[in-house]
Amino acid sequence: MERDLRIDFFRGLALFCIFIDHLPNNFVAEFTLQSVMFSDAAEVFILLSGLTAGMVYGRAMERQGFVIAGVRVYHRVWQLYVAHVFLFMMFIAMVAYTVGALNNSLYAEEFGAANFLDEPGVAVTKALTLQFQPAFMHILPLYIVLLAVLPFVVAGFRSWPRVILFASFALWLAVQFDKRIALSAYPGPDRVWPFNPFAWQGLFFLGVWLGWRGTRGEVSWLGRRWLLLLAAALSLAGFLIRLNWTLHDFYDPIPVLVSGRPLWLFLSKTDLGLLRFANVLAVALLVARLIHPQARFLASRAARPFVICGRNSLHIFCLGILLSVLGHLVLNEFFGGIPMQFAVSAAGVAIMISVAALMEWFAAAQGTSRGSPLGAPTAGRGARG
Amino acid sequence: MNPGFLRYAIVLIAAVGIGLLSGPVRAFGEERDCPVPERFYTFEPPLTKTAKALASGREVVIAALGGASTVGLAAGGPGLAWPARLALALAGRFPSTPTKVVNLAVARQTAKAAAERLDRDVVPLKPTLVIWETGTMEAVRGTDVDDFRETLQAGVDELRAAKAEVVLMNMQFSRETDAMIHFGPYLIVMRELANANDVPLFRRRGIMRYWAESDLLDLRARDAEKRRQLAAKLYDCIGRAMADFVTRSVPAAKAAASPGSDR
Numbered sequence: 001m002e003r004d005l006r007i008d009f010f011r012g013l014a015l016f017c018i019f020i021d022h023l024p025n026n027f028v029a030e031f032t033l034q035s036v037m038f039s040d041a042a043e044v045f046i047l048l049s050g051l052t053a054g055m056v057y058g059r060a061m062e063r064q065g066f067v068i069a070g071v072r073v074y075h076r077v078w079q080l081y082v083a084h085v086f087l088f089m090m091f092i093a094m095v096a097y098t099v100g101a102l103n104n105s106l107y108a109e110e111f112g113a114a115n116f117l118d119e120p121g122v123a124v125t126k127a128l129t130l131q132f133q134p135a136f137m138h139i140l141p142l143y144i145v146l147l148a149v150l151p152f153v154v155a156g157f158r159s160w161p162r163v164i165l166f167a168s169f170a171l172w173l174a175v176q177f178d179k180r181i182a183l184s185a186y187p188g189p190d191r192v193w194p195f196n197p198f199a200w201q202g203l204f205f206l207g208v209w210l211g212w213r214g215t216r217g218e219v220s221w222l223g224r225r226w227l228l229l230l231a232a233a234l235s236l237a238g239f240l241i242r243l244n245w246t247l248h249d250f251y252d253p254i255p256v257l258v259s260g261r262p263l264w265l266f267l268s269k270t271d272l273g274l275l276r277f278a279n280v281l282a283v284a285l286l287v288a289r290l291i292h293p294q295a296r297f298l299a300s301r302a303a304r305p306f307v308i309c310g311r312n313s314l315h316i317f318c319l320g321i322l323l324s325v326l327g328h329l330v331l332n333e334f335f336g337g338i339p340m341q342f343a344v345s346a347a348g349v350a351i352m353i354s355v356a357a358l359m360e361w362f363a364a365a366q367g368t369s370r371g372s373p374l375g376a377p378t379a380g381r382g383a384r385g
Numbered sequence: 386m387n388p389g390f391l392r393y394a395i396v397l398i399a400a401v402g403i404g405l406l407s408g409p410v411r412a413f414g415e416e417r418d419c420p421v422p423e424r425f426y427t428f429e430p431p432l433t434k435t436a437k438a439l440a441s442g443r444e445v446v447i448a449a450l451g452g453a454s455t456v457g458l459a460a461g462g463p464g465l466a467w468p469a470r471l472a473l474a475l476a477g478r479f480p481s482t483p484t485k486v487v488n489l490a491v492a493r494q495t496a497k498a499a500a501e502r503l504d505r506d507v508v509p510l511k512p513t514l515v516i517w518e519t520g521t522m523e524a525v526r527g528t529d530v531d532d533f534r535e536t537l538q539a540g541v542d543e544l545r546a547a548k549a550e551v552v553l554m555n556m557q558f559s560r561e562t563d564a565m566i567h568f569g570p571y572l573i574v575m576r577e578l579a580n581a582n583d584v585p586l587f588r589r590r591g592i593m594r595y596w597a598e599s600d601l602l603d604l605r606a607r608d609a610e611k612r613r614q615l616a617a618k619l620y621d622c623i624g625r626a627m628a629d630f631v632t633r634s635v636p637a638a639k640a641a642a643s644p645g646s647d648r
Contacts, residue, residue, distance in 0.1 A: 021569075024563040024568065024569065025563075091565075094564055094565065098561045098562070098564070098565060101605075102559075102561050102562065104607055104612070105559065105561065105604075105605070105606075105612070106454075106557070106604065106606075106612060106615065106619065107459075107557060107559050107561075108459070109453035109454075109459065109492050109493070110452055110453045110454055110492075110493075111521070111559065111565075111566065133527075134565070135527075135564070135565060136567060179529075187526065190528070190529075190532075191526060191528065191529075192529055194527065194529075248580075249576075252427075252428030253428070256580070259581065260577055260581060261581040264531075264534065268531050269530070270530065270531060271531070324564075325564045328563045328564045329564070332560040332561075332563060333560065335597070335598040337598075
């Protein structure tokens with residue numbers, strides 16, 4: 001089976017958006033996914049990760065059984081965990097470096113509460129248990145817990161697919177009505193995981209199901225015409241409303257056509273509000289139906305930077321977090337206005353692409369089989385999430 | 386890497402960069418050492434009731450809620466905090482109107498704690514205007530943004546029911562903290578909430594960033610005494626900028642500041 005280039009391409013796109021959105025005060029962030037849909041790069045990333053996980057591990061479970069597939073999943077969980085701890089080390093280095101300057105600044109009283117080094121023992125331990133998620137370090141812990149339960153969910157899908165799908169959806173729905181269904185986080189007392197796993201599992205496991213069964217044409221309703229029309233209508237509505245808000249942000253006299261206020265309830269990012277959930281699914285369905293997995297554009301040179309970044313997503317994601325921290329230092333030290341924001345965004349994206357290209361080159365030099373993600377042993381290339 | 390792509394990217398970036406080079410900036414209070422470009426004020430809804438009250442000559446009460454930067458700790462005392470500087474600036478502009486600015490700020494107070502004080506500490510003052518500086522503790526502590534929005538919305542509703550006009554003021558700008566503290570979502574909540582309620586937002590963060598960017602204020606001072614002086618100057622600048630912001634729709638003040646936009 002040929003590799004689905006759409007997943008790599010859009011995951012690459014999401015990675016670029018995550019990097020750009022994380023740069024503070026960045027004008028370029030007005031042009032990312034969040035400006036044209038209710039969802040943002042996080043939804044795209046988690047859905048695509050679910051689809052990939054379903055394709056890879058769902059089939060692995062059929063072929064190799066629960067134990068082998070389960071070990072492969074946990075091998076991946078371990079890689080993600082190590083990446084998370086690595087990012088945390090960078091964060092602590094940043095804090096340790098900053099804190100001296102902060103304590104001798106105007107802001108000592110205000111921002112001093114952010115000094116986690118007051119109790120380093122607790123902070124580090126809580127980071128290891130994923131309860132301490134500093135700025136920009138929220139998505140890996142979510143992904144880790146979702147993958148950790150994946151083997152059991154996939155096993156459940158084999159026996160009682162409808163029950164598991166319904167349970168997953170019901171849990172998402174319950175979170176929408178009861179905000180107390182959440183995981184507590186450090187430092188408390190009322191801090192919760194910024195991405196509520198009980199809500200986001202709905203998107204991830206639907207992705208797993210669709211990646212496993214849907215891509216083989218085993219989910220018949222996916223091909224229905226009315227579903228395509230509904231998805232098109234939803235995507236278009238999301239596009240128009242969100243674009244209108246973006247334009248209003250640019251230039252205030254442009255009137256807001258649909259007030260955001262009644263929609264706030266459905267736009268929660270923490271709890272994956274209905275509109276965010278529906279919008280990303282609608283766009284994904286459109287892409288799945290309208291773009292061929294090996295479409296000529298996706299294989300072209302112009303699409304290649306996206307595809308190679310998406311293919312090495314864990315490394316490029318971590319690199320993106322590092323670059324957004326460095327980019328922030330540059331932007332807040334030298335300012336330079338919009339041209340500088342463009343330059344920093346472009347430089348970061350260029351570095352991400354270069355590193356991905358280097359990784360691809362190295363993998364090819366090592367003689368790894370490219371383009372056959374499922375044939376690779378252990379946590380092969382296709383397992384990259 | 387792919388040279389064609391890179392060439393394409395460089396041309397695109399250069400083109401956009403040139404297209405966006407901004408024109409000259411016109412500002413309020415040109416004579417001052419910390420002017421604020423008009424774009425920070427132009428599209429914020431006016432405070433008609435407050436403007437009318439200031440022009441009327443009757444007593445005007447303004448209440449300020451907030452955290453350490455409103456208390457004025459870094460400058461050394463409440464007399465040097467921005468609410469006191471605002472009172473001074475207003476007294477200069479409306480000598481016949483007795484204006485009282487009550488500083489209710491408490492260091493490290495959350496929006497929730499401030500909202501709980503509204504009916505007890507704020508409403509009984511019968512303020513014409515309430516300036517609510519908030520968002521810092523929420524960003525520092527990573528409070529759920531949906532909770533923050535609900536708290537603010539309930540607070541704004543309560544103040545408006547008490548017939549007070551409201552100004553929201555966002556966080557301070559600092560070079561050091563952006564990588565540690567994720568302000569973005571909280572800034573967006575405040576912007577959206579201000580828009581949805583037709584409440585003006587005093588974009589302190591953007592204004593301070595502008596001052597730092599144009600070398601009007603160096604926000605870094607290692608030495609304790611210099612730091613205190615810097616804080617006093619910063620709060621004075623904020624207080625006077627707030628006076629401009631509040632009096633935008635007073636006819637006399639409007640004549641002094643020419644309308645327009647630098648965008």
